[in-house]
Amino acid sequence: MVDQKKPKPSHLREVGGDLLGVSRFLARKDPLSLLAEELGEKFVSYRQQWDLASSLDYLPPFPLQVDYELKTQCNLRCPICPHSQGLPPSGELDKDLALSLIKEGAQEGQLALGFGGLWEPLTSPHLAELIEVARSAGLIDAMLNTNGQLLTKERSKELIKAGLTRIMISVDAATPETYRKARPGGDYALLVENILGFLAVRQSLGQKLPILRLSFCVTRYNEGELSAFLAKWSELVEFFSIQSYGRFPGGSSSLFPKNRPFPKPGGICSQPRQRLLIRASGEVLPCCDLSGLGLGAELGLGRVPAKSLKEIWASEGLRDLRRRLMGPKDNWPNICQECQAKYQAA
Numbered sequence: 608m609v610d611q612k613k614p615k616p617s618h619l620r621e622v623g624g625d626l627l628g629v630s631r632f633l634a635r636k637d638p639l640s641l642l643a644e645e646l647g648e649k650f651v652s653y654r655q656q657w658d659l660a661s662s663l664d665y666l667p668p669f670p671l672q673v674d675y676e677l678k679t680q681c682n683l684r685c686p687i688c689p690h691s692q693g694l695p696p697s698g699e700l701d702k703d704l705a706l707s708l709i710k711e712g713a714q715e716g717q718l719a720l721g722f723g724g725l726w727e728p729l730t731s732p733h734l735a736e737l738i739e740v741a742r743s744a745g746l747i748d749a750m751l752n753t754n755g756q757l758l759t760k761e762r763s764k765e766l767i768k769a770g771l772t773r774i775m776i777s778v779d780a781a782t783p784e785t786y787r788k789a790r791p792g793g794d795y796a797l798l799v800e801n802i803l804g805f806l807a808v809r810q811s812l813g814q815k816l817p818i819l820r821l822s823f824c825v826t827r828y829n830e831g832e833l834s835a836f837l838a839k840w841s842e843l844v845e846f847f848s849i850q851s852y853g854r855f856p857g858g859s860s861s862l863f864p865k866n867r868p869f870p871k872p873g874g875i876c877s878q879p880r881q882r883l884l885i886r887a888s889g890e891v892l893p894c895c896d897l898s899g900l901g902l903g904a905e906l907g908l909g910r911v912p913a914k915s916l917k918e919i920w921a922s923e924g925l926r927d928l929r930r931r932l933m934g935p936k937d938n939w940p941n942i943c944q945e946c947q948a949k950y951q952a953a
């Protein structure tokens with residue numbers, strides 16, 4: 608269900624959502640099938656492990672995915688993001704450290720990596736090199752979350768050639784006026800030009816990857832433009848993520864939309880069984896949700912390179928979190944209780 612008054616284009620169908628019920632995905636064809644067709648058996652096996660970890664039946668010996676925050680720098684000041692409230696910077700991840708972590712991961716069985724974290728990854732000049740090293744070392748899935756403002760044709764070409772498999776661009780609008788409110792500092796015309804430029808470059812290189820996802824985080828500002836957004840892009844991109852605004856600590860509840868894009872979410876969180884997030888400061892977090900910002904410190908996970916990823920994955924702090932998340936909610940860390948609760952608050 609997307610917009611009851613103006614339904615989604617009929618050739619789009621629901622193809623799942625994320626674990627917490629914060630996002631729902633729409634596509635002409637299941638994006639995971641598209642990726643499996645291009646990437647083969649290793650991708651299928653990785654997704655099977657991911658699903659087993661989601662159902663809490665399996666704990667991989669090393670995180671299946673590691674997400675990197677390369678730089679604490681962003682070119683926009685979006686009200687749905689903690690930066691608009693002055694989230695303190697945490698530096699820049701040293702390139703050699705990132706390379707050694709990627710190599711450690713490849714040796715230990717990691718299969719995916721993502722860039723985005725909490726800031727804009729295209730502000731880092733090292734992105735394509737890190738993706739290329741990761742893919743060459745055997746990682747099968749390389750993902751990028753971006754606001755798309757810096758995605759020139761040259762950057763697109765570099766990223767496609769490096770082996771990026773998925774690119775997720777946040778759009779959140781169908782008009783320049785709404786985009787200015789949703790993504791202050793951004794230029795809607797430039798975004799559209801960059802998305803079309805990316806598609807043209809991918810086609811000119813004869814590539815199907817990376818698949819392109821456009822995202823729309825539904826807020827009070829833009830809820831009336833969701834259908835126009837889908838109609839504009841539905842023939843051009845592989846899939847959509849329709850997200851529910853989740854108020855981060857200090858964020859404004861006035862952004863909650865009048866009409867939620869899907870029914871009450873919330874559920875079991877399996878992120879600490881699947882992934883780790885490395886912040887630019889080296890701090891390690893057990894999830895990629897904005898709510899989890901304080902969780903690494905609370906659990907005593909520590910930082911790289913003082914601790915290895917393997918050591919952190921096996922740490923008592925993470926084992927304790929996994930145990931607690933399988934039990935009653937009132938025994939979860941407060942941060943996790945609030946993380947789940949915030950998506951049910953509207």
Ligand code: SF4
Pocket residue numbers: 876877878879893894895896898899902942943944946947
């Ligand atoms: S804060 Fe807790 S419940 Fe939320 S995503 Fe992170 S680990 Fe999961």
